[in-house]
Amino acid sequence: MTETIKIISIALILIGAFFSLVASIGVVRLPDVYTRNHAASKSATLGVISILLGTFLFFYVEGHQNTRLILAIVFLLMTSPVGGHMINRAAYYTGVKLWDKSARDDLKGKVKIKDTLL
Amino acid sequence: MAFQILLNLFIAFVWMFLKVSYDPGTFIIGYLMGLGMLFVVRRYFRSRFYLGKVWAAIYLVLLFFKELILSNINVLKIVLQPKLDFQPGIFEYKTILTKDWEITLLSNLITLTPGTLVVDVLENEKEKILYIHAIHVPDAHEAIDGIKNTFEKAIMEVSR
Secondary structure, three states: OOOHHHHHHHHHHHHHHHHHHHHHHHHHHHHOOHHHHHHHHHHHHHHHHHHHHHHHHHHHOOOOOOOOHHHHHHHHHHHHHHHHHHHHHHHHHHHOOOOOOOOOOOOOOOOOOOOOOO | OOHHHHHHHHHHHHHHHHHOOOOOHHHHHHHHHHHHHHHHHHOOOOOOOHHHHHHHHHHHHHHHHHHHHHHHHHHHHHHOOOOOOOEEEEEEEEOOOHHHHHHHHHHHHHOOOOOOOEEEEEEOOOOOOEEEEEOOHHHHHHHHHHHHHHHHHHHHHHHO
């Protein structure tokens, strides 16, 4: 039983590290702010959450129930989508252009954009 | 809903006082009996029986985790494919939800669904409009609308 939980926690930590790596590759590769934000806000969330969960399980087997890790997961789930949304919104309002191949932009003309900053 | 939970706790405490034993086991038995009583008298409450709402909330959390994992696999495919041949774009989505916390929950869920990210929320007189950045507009549009209908339905189920 202990060994099984240890294997699960190792798998979770590896998966989390892999998703964080993919998120950082995405931030480098993708063309504009909005698509980069897709990679950063999603993959980083799941990556960090599964690393925290793996750590929790590892120490749970050793006999420590550190509930702060669970709290950290909950806080992360609440805050990281909001962070992604606010970065996107700030980028749009300061006039950051979408990628050239973008298909449509329904928000165009609906909000006032400051074009002096960039 | 909060009133029903408070009433349930009150019945559990009354049961503990009746039994003159103050351990968690008695409390749990009293709580379960209170649940049964509230179920019997559920037609006198204005909102529906609260266990249904609790179940809807649990369903929403499970849906949230499923979508989070699916969206990560989606991003994984997009980032690691050799050519960047997707068409991003911003489309608008009119929502029927009205309360602020429902809109917040819906936009958080949309942000964590495959290939979508909320850019802005505007409101006119009748409805609130979410502006969503999608990573691949042409094929995602219909599917995303379907997904969001399930989200909206799940949130309505909780708040109703």
